[in-house]
Amino acid sequence: MKAALHVGVDSPLLIEEVTLREPGPGEVVVEMNAVAVCVTDVLATEGLTLVPPPFITGHAGTGIVRAVGPGVTRTRTGDRIATAGSAECNLCYPCLQGTPSSCDEIFGGMVPPREVGVRSDGNAVYVDGGVGALAEFMVLRESGIVTIDADISIEQASVLGCGVISGLGAVFNVAGVQPGWSVAIVGCGHLGLWMVQAARVAGARTIIAIEWDPARRSLAADLGATHLVDPADGDPVQQVKELTGGRGVDAALEAGGTTLAAEQAFAMARGGGVVVPTSMAQPTDSITLNALDFGVGAKRISSSQTGGGHLKRDIPLYAAMLENGIIDSTHIISKTFTLDDVNAAFSAARNKEVITGVVRF
Ligand SMILES: [Zn+2]
Ligand SMILES: [Zn+2]
Numbered sequence: 001m002k003a004a005l006h007v008g009v010d011s012p013l014l015i016e017e018v019t020l021r022e023p024g025p026g027e028v029v030v031e032m033n034a035v036a037v038c039v040t041d042v043l044a045t046e047g048l049t050l051v052p053p054p055f056i057t058g059h060a061g062t063g064i065v066r067a068v069g070p071g072v073t074r075t076r077t078g079d080r081i082a083t084a085g086s087a088e089c090n091l092c093y094p095c096l097q098g099t100p101s102s103c104d105e106i107f108g109g110m111v112p113p114r115e116v117g118v119r120s121d122g123n124a125v126y127v128d129g130g131v132g133a134l135a136e137f138m139v140l141r142e143s144g145i146v147t148i149d150a151d152i153s154i155e156q157a158s159v160l161g162c163g164v165i166s167g168l169g170a171v172f173n174v175a176g177v178q179p180g181w182s183v184a185i186v187g188c189g190h191l192g193l194w195m196v197q198a199a200r201v202a203g204a205r206t207i208i209a210i211e212w213d214p215a216r217r218s219l220a221a222d223l224g225a226t227h228l229v230d231p232a233d234g235d236p237v238q239q240v241k242e243l244t245g246g247r248g249v250d251a252a253l254e255a256g257g258t259t260l261a262a263e264q265a266f267a268m269a270r271g272g273g274v275v276v277p278t279s280m281a282q283p284t285d286s287i288t289l290n291a292l293d294f295g296v297g298a299k300r301i302s303s304s305q306t307g308g309g310h311l312k313r314d315i316p317l318y319a320a321m322l323e324n325g326i327i328d329s330t331h332i333i334s335k336t337f338t339l340d341d342v343n344a345a346f347s348a349a350r351n352k353e354v355i356t357g358v359v360r361f
Contacts, residue, residue, distance in 0.1 A: 003056045003135035003158050004342040005125065007047045012343045013045065018125050018135065020117040022201045023069030026142050030081060034158035035133040035359045036059035036189065037334075037342075039257065040085065040280055045346065048282065050110040054119065058134035059085035060162030060358075062154060072142050079147045082315055084161030085129045086306040087144030089279055101169075101306040105130065106141055136343060136361055146311050152318035152345075155333045155358045157319070161311075163332065163356060164318050166278065167194025167255070169307015171202060171312075171349050175251040175274045179203030182249040186210045186222040186265045187256025189331070190349075191278060192357050195253050198328045200224030202269045208234045208243055210256075210264075216355070240268040246260040259287045272298045307308070336360050 001020055004013040023029050035058045039297045043049075044057050065079045075081065089102035095103050116132060116139045117125045130265045132138055144156065148157050155199045170191075171177050181197040185192045188211040199207045200223070209220035210229040217228045224233015241248055248270035254262045262277045266289050293299070307314070322326045334355045337345040341359075348354045 001136040002126070002309045002339060003132070004058070005054050005119075006057055006128070009045070009047050011302040011322075013340070013346065014059075015340055017120055017221060020137055020139060021115070023067055023139050025071040026141055027070055027139050028065050028072055028075055028145065028264050029067040029071040029137055030063040030083075030140050030145070031066050031137050032063040032133055032135060032361050033082045033345070034154045034361065036159045036162045036309070037345045037357045037359060041087070041128070041281055042346050043352045046094065048280065049128050050107070051113045051126050051128050053242050054123070054134050055113065055128045056116070056252050057128040057130035058137070059083070059129045059131045060158060060160070061133035062157035063138075068082045068139070075142050075147060080157070081145040082157050082160040082219070082319075083133055083145050084138055084306060084311055084315070085131060086167055086311070087130060087141050088311050088325065089143045090212045100309050100310050101275055103143075105141065109141075120153055123215055129312050134339070134359060135187060136271070136339070144311070146315040148319050150323040152322045152361070154310060154321055155336065156322050158358050159329060160315050160319055162324070163190050163194045163336065164327075165189045165309045165311070165314055166304065168318055168327070169309035169314060170211055170253055170278055170304040171195050171198035171251075173308035174302050174304045175253060176277045177202040177204055177251050178317050178330040180205050182206035182208070182244055184210060184249040184252045184265070184268050185220075186252065186254045186261045188216045188225075189352065192253075192255035193223055193332050193355065194327070196220050196223050196225050196256060201321075206244065206249070208240055208249065210240070211346065213352070219355075222331070223328065226324060237264050237267045248273060250274065259285050261288050263289065264298065267293065269299050271301075275299050275301045276304050277301070278304045301327065333358055
């Protein structure tokens with residue numbers, strides 16, 4: 001079967017034949033139908049991962065189960081599934097503490113890396129983040145997949161385990177946005193546009209979208225933003241304060257992918273408000289916060305891994321919300337690619353030429 005193989009930071013992804021191994025205990029073989037390209041996948045190919053090359057990247061996708069290994073209980077051959085970047089084993093310490101989005105299986109997919117097959121030269125092939133969805137077939141852990149019954153498109157199913165669960169979950173689970181709240185979202189793309197919709201669904205009265213790109217700002221307005229802030233018009237923190245009577249917002253969520261966006265989100269939350277950073281920075285990056293505001297601002301800072309979600313609880317709900325039109329992916333999934341065009345899909349995600357690009361098999 002063909003897969004998009006990362007062989008080193010100086011090489012583009014190679015479309016190569018990989019011989020997949022048989023599923024082991026608790027594993028299934030999935031014929032992949034589509035994969036949503038996430039900046040996390042791009043960063044992995046730039047070296048921001050614990051997995052050594054050669055590896056197959058891609059963490060959010062959808063496909064059909066074609067074989068099940070021993071001990072698989074929830075999943076049957078023929079099931080349509082979605083996969084996400086964080087598995088949940090329901091057995092490890094974080095899972096038992098009610099925080100399965102921090103399941104030990106995240107690192108169990110990276111250290112030691114999961115080997116899923118061999119290249120034509122006989123050398124082992126690993127998968128990034130324990131998933132490796134950018135392949136025609138993949139051996140996946142049952143703990144990291146969810147069966148999808150909702151009548152939604154393949155493209156919609158592919159984004160469930162990425163922007164949808166992370167964006168909606170950041171608002172519902174992590175920030176805990178309540179009806180009537182004011183909410184600011186710093187960065188309205190692949191993730192932020194789902195946050196805008198979640199804030200609307202949660203009943204926020206004021207939803208401020210902060211975004212440089214005019215097309216994305218206008219899409220944010222279509223999806224529920226009540227106020228649009230262009231950073232080119234001046235300090236976004238000041239603009240948000242002006243829109244909220246000088247107080248700041250009840251919840252500020254960062255989806256801009258920069259340390260500056262995280263600093264701005266902290267500064268624009270009101271005293272006693274909630275701040276949710278979500279972006280993956282480089283290991284050497286730091287952020288600077290005002291010490292007085294940090295010390296006595298009584299702000300709750302709660303970062304977000306996979307939207308603080310429970311895969312098996314949340315993904316079916318979000319799939320049903322897509323099916324019923326409560327949330328909309330129409331303009332968020334802005335381009336589809338073939339597996340042979342995977343490098344174009346990655347550079348489009350890297351350069352923000354698409355909101356979400358989906359690779360279709
Ligand atoms: Zn676990
Ligand atoms: Zn993602």
